[in-house]
Amino acid sequence: MRVLGFGTYERAKHPRVGILLDGLRQRGHDVAEANRPLGLSTAERVTMLQQPWRLPLLVLRLLARWTSLAVASRRTARSHRPDVVIVGYLGHFDVVLARLLFPRTPIVLDHLIFAADTAQDRGARGLRVRLLGLLDRLALACCDLAVVDTEEHRALLPRRIRGLVVPVGATSEWYAAGHDASQDASPSAVFFGLFTPLQGAPVIAEAVRSARQRLPELQVTMVGTGQDYPEARRILADDEAVTWVDWVDPADLPGLVARHDVCLGIFGDSHKARRVVPNKVYEGLAAGCAVITSDTPPQRRALGDDGVLVPPADSRALADALVAIARDRETLQRARAACAAKGASFRAERVVEPLEAALRSLAA
Structure with a gap:
């Protein structure tokens, strides 16, 4: 054809x-x-x-x-x-x-x-x-x-x-990045996006602040800027374990994400947030990260039992999930392996x- x-x-x-x-x-x-x-x-x-x-x-x-x-x-x-x-x-x-x-x-x-x-x-x-x-x-x-x-x-x-x-x-570049990536010894999580209400960046910030109190070795990278960026920055203040990156060239983004253990999806509770599966969920799977995102019907259908799903707009549940998945290397590896296997179906x-x-x- x-x-x-x-x-x-x-x-x-x-x-x-x-x-x-x-x-x-x-x-x-x-x-x-x-x-x-x-x-x-x-x-x-x-x-x-x-x-x-x-x-x-x-x-x-x-x-x-x-x-x-x-x-x-x-x-x-x-x-x-x-x-x-x-x-x-x-x-x-x-x-x-x-x-x-x-x-x-x-x-x-x-x-x-x-x-x-x-x-x-x-x-x-x-x-x-x-x-x-x-x-x-x-x-x-x-x-x-x-x-x-x-x-x-x-x-x-x-x-x-x-x-x-x-x-x-996800594109082939994300799968290649997942295949080639190596991780640091400290557990790490990454969020990337436009900081729109759908993505729930303030919810992520609150969760990271709580999770870091219980798991101080957790390292977090926040990529992007947008509507909710100032609020997210305010919540996390000057936490030295949080790295803020305003912009990453699209060609470099897969490699950056793949170097992290956990990829964070979306956590807003708007009507639109409950209708989508964002690019970052598929890309996180392809990059070999464990994926944590909101528990909505489309995301549950996409991820099944392989991702970690938390209620929308619930920073406490997200913090609990982060701590549970990142507290030891063995738990992280199991979660990442499950997500990588699921990611193969989205080539x-x-x-x-x-x-x-x-x-x-x-x-x-």
């Missing part, structure tokens, strides 16, 4: 579409890409959509990328006429162009986030959320299949939209199995 990956997606920042396309390649499909990265993060895109005066910059940049995409698509179509077009993550606008350029070709939208849902989780309300809801519906109306990551997200799709659940998974070639079947049906 000939597949075209299409859009302004950025593999390094948002690996989801790369996992889908690489998985299809590994399963023997002819995959080409027409990709012109927009150069904006998820947070920047959401901010622009929340602040209308910034929209001209988004429109100008989008038009420039679209012009280049249109030329690249025509060139690619001459030698690689696609049976299916897959529009990459954050493709709310790109899918409209894809529908115009490929009117008779099945279009698959990797709809990993709902714009309205994400903005609402980050504090937006009222008219802005309604407008972003319209954007979601427009994007979905332009596709033949919407790929989401959990059953909870599929339930948000309009009834007339065909949806398919495909776990996010790219495995997670795309349901997508491959759906694409064959669309192209028939």
